[in-house]
Amino acid sequence: MRFDRPFARLTLALLVLAQAYTAMAQGTPVGPVFKDGEAQVVPAFEDSDTWIRHDLWVETDFDTDGDGKPDRMHVSVTRPAQTEEGLKLPIVYVTSPYFAGVAPDVPGLFWDVRHELGELAGERAHPEVDRRVERPVISNSHIKDWVPRGYIVVHSSSPGTGLSQGAPTVGGDNESLAPKAVIDWLCGRAKGYTSIDGQETVEAYWSTGKVGMTGTSYNGTLPLAAATTGVEGLEAIIPIAPNTSYYHYYRSNGLVRSPGGYLGEDIDVLYDFIHSGNEERRAYNNATVRDGELVPGMDRRTGDYNDFWAGRDYLNDMGPMKAALLMSHGFNDWNVMPEHSYRIYHAAREKGLPAQIYYHQFGHGGPPPMRMMNRWFTRYLHGVENGVEEEARAWIVRERDDPQNPTAYPDYPHPEAQPVTLYLQGGSPGRGMLSTDSKGPKVKEILIDNYSFDGAALAKAEITNHRLIYLSPELTEDIHLSGIPEITVRMSSNKAAANLSVWLVALPWEEGRRSRITDNIITRGWADPQNHRSLSESEPLKPGEFYTVRFPLQPDDQVIPAGQQIGLMIFSSDKEFTLQPAPGTALTVDLRGTQLTLPIVGGEAAWKAATR
Structure with a gap:
């Protein structure tokens, strides 16, 4: 279905024509503009009052909430008005389990850590998320950075969160296949619907079929998850402080070890923290996923590596990956520790993929400078030959430097x-x-x-x-x-x-x-x-x-x-x-x-x- 509200269409068409005539008078095109290898802010794309915002549901090929129907993912789109008049643009896509809210920090949420090694603590609390949803807006993140520069920004809620169906599996296969389905829809290979259970379809007629993903922490993990499926159309990813292995996040060389700042957290705690999906399916999800898979699989008694953890390590899934990779991490990140990015960067380099890594000296989070991200997406989503793949592989913020001014090195670790x-x-x-x-x-x-x-x-x-x-x-x-x-x-x-x-x-x-x-x-x-x-x-x-x-x-x-x-x-x-x-x-x-x-x-x- 196209954007088919007649009055709104007429208003937007008149606005687009007015902007086009103004642009022609000024001698500038109504479309993306590039300078020095970067996408520039285009005045015709800059007015947020003219942006088209709508939501839909993309159908996947899995059923994780046990209702006998393929799970559908809730998706929202923000695009310039010009895309309603034939302009096609690439997509910056962000997906997350956090958009609809998280569980409260109640007493007993985390595992008790004060006990002898090899023993188990008693039962912990299981708070439920008070879901927060505003349609058609899932999130406003990244929109002001990318829409004015000639991109469409797409958000989606992860399985079992917000208005997306399914169950959160915290690193399970559906968390890779869900963004894959959204990318397939953006490239015309999957079906999108106007409602969570209806049959009226929606097409991404404004998409060039070139998609880039980014995000921080869990939101940075999911671009990597999608990339490991090898999905066509995902050209580049910029994961920021991503968790690339749940074993490395909750264990360390056989030891039960919490992430910094969250003493007693484990993978089942994170499940409860993000499970904001359909209340009617929560009991089923809790029984089959949390209590039936996560708790026995995580083996909190020994801390040993096993098939459960191996299935939640994206390093093991990188065979199909072909997206260009720009990693970002802090050396003082004791939550998602810096090994998470290095291990994936190193593997990507060995695979011959275009890859760069940006490290700063702060803690959790911290994106690369906008210039670096802009050049990355400009090269791989717009196809502008800006030479980014020939630049230094490693960019490190030295101890007293501004994070916007990293030092270039041939690689990381330093070759010398x-x-x-x-x-x-x-x-x-x-x-x-x-x-x-x-x-x-x-x-x-x-x-x-x-x-x-x-x-x-x-x-x-x-x-x-x-x-x-x-x-x-x-x-x-x-x-x-x-x-x-x-x-x-x-x-x-x-x-x-x-x-x-x-x-x-x-x-x-x-x-x-x-x-x-x-x-x-x-x-x-x-x-x-x-x-x-x-x-x-x-x-x-x-x-x-x-x-x-x-x-x-x-x-x-x-x-x-x-x-x-x-x-x-x-x-x-x-x-x-x-x-x-x-x-x-x-x-x-x-x-x-x-x-x-x-x-x-x-x-x-x-x-x-x-x-x-």
């Missing part, structure tokens, strides 16, 4: 970064040393787990038996870290299970010469020693027996200034992230079998120059 292995020399309960000397004395040092001390307190403490810490000499020159540090810990426990947490810090803790946008935490990592052999199969620790646990820390790119010391801190329970068993577990670390590998630009020569 080389691994430098550092060894530990004892000092417990005070501070030991980090050096490249591998011939230190045979020393074993002990720490006692106590979750009541947070990581910052442990790092600042001169003396404490609740952590081990090893410092470099005070730097005489800046050190540029770029890449993924790796830690190897040779350790034993006096219990069958223990948390293992590692922070890389810059001391002294006071800000001093540190940047206003980078705190004293360089990077972090966590692991379950019970998974020292296998991520998918844990085994109880034998008290007193030593095990080697090796795992990567989070990616980083940071310049540690002269005058600081780089510190490796090893402790057990991390108050902000891990389960919190009763204090008292003793970990013994064999320093001769423990080492830290840092990716340093300039390698060992740079390290020696800065620590002499």
Whole structure:
């Protein structure tokens, strides 16, 4: 169905004609305008009072709410008036489970984390979302940026949210297939309807069939989900701080580990948080999806990797992907951690896809500069040969720079970064040393787990038996870290299970010469020693027996200034992230079998120059 309100059509037609005559008089076309490889704001597209806004439902090929009918996704469209007179434009598409509201933060929403490892907490609360819907507008996000520049902006609500049918599956297949169906409709391959259960169809006659997707956090995950289907017409995506693996979001190297700021959250909590869909299907969805699939599959008892988690890791689904990729992430994002973007960027580069990555030094969220996004969409949606694919692959905001002014690098990690292995020399309960000397004395040092001390307190403490810490000499020159540090810990426990947490810090803790946008935490990592052999199969620790646990820390790119010391801190329970068993577990670390590998630009020569 076309936009068929007669009076509105006449009014819009007259308005479009008036704008066209004005544009001809000024010698400018009524259509997209490009300058220096970027789409420019077009005055004829700029007046929001003239935009056409309408909604519809796109039919999918799945039924996740068990009503025996294909689920339909609620979609809204915002487009310039000129598209009603034959102008076709590409689409910027944003989809989300959040548009219709989320569950309240009630007591007991999150899992209780204060219990012994390997045990389960009691039942938690299940609040329901008070759905918020305004038709025909699903969201106003991104519209002011893209419609004036010659794009149509499309929004949709994810399955089981808002006025979309189905069930939220939090990373299940329907969350990839739902945006695929919308893109298929935009390209003329799927059916859209004027109502949720009617048969009157709607056509996207104003679409060029070129679609780009973007969004932040969960809204950034879904463009990647759509891209992994290989759907024709999805030309480019710009995921911002996307969750690319639910295992990496809720677990870490076998350890049950919460996302920063949401202690006790797990995948079933997120399901309750977003489930704003049809009240009549909630009981069915809760029984089949939340209680029948998510809770048993997530295995909160062991934290092991399994088929459930593998099915929610988009790295495993990238085979069909062909969309051009511009990733964005913050190195200090402890909610959706920076590994999420790097792992997908790296895989895209290996596949030969056009790919760039933008990293800043802030926390969660943060899009690339508008210029970068504009050039990306201009190239791949409008087909303007602006050379963006020949530009630098990595753009990193240096510590004191404006996020709008990133520094270009050939790639990330920095091509000149080389691994430098550092060894530990004892000092417990005070501070030991980090050096490249591998011939230190045979020393074993002990720490006692106590979750009541947070990581910052442990790092600042001169003396404490609740952590081990090893410092470099005070730097005489800046050190540029770029890449993924790796830690190897040779350790034993006096219990069958223990948390293992590692922070890389810059001391002294006071800000001093540190940047206003980078705190004293360089990077972090966590692991379950019970998974020292296998991520998918844990085994109880034998008290007193030593095990080697090796795992990567989070990616980083940071310049540690002269005058600081780089510190490796090893402790057990991390108050902000891990389960919190009763204090008292003793970990013994064999320093001769423990080492830290840092990716340093300039390698060992740079390290020696800065620590002499």
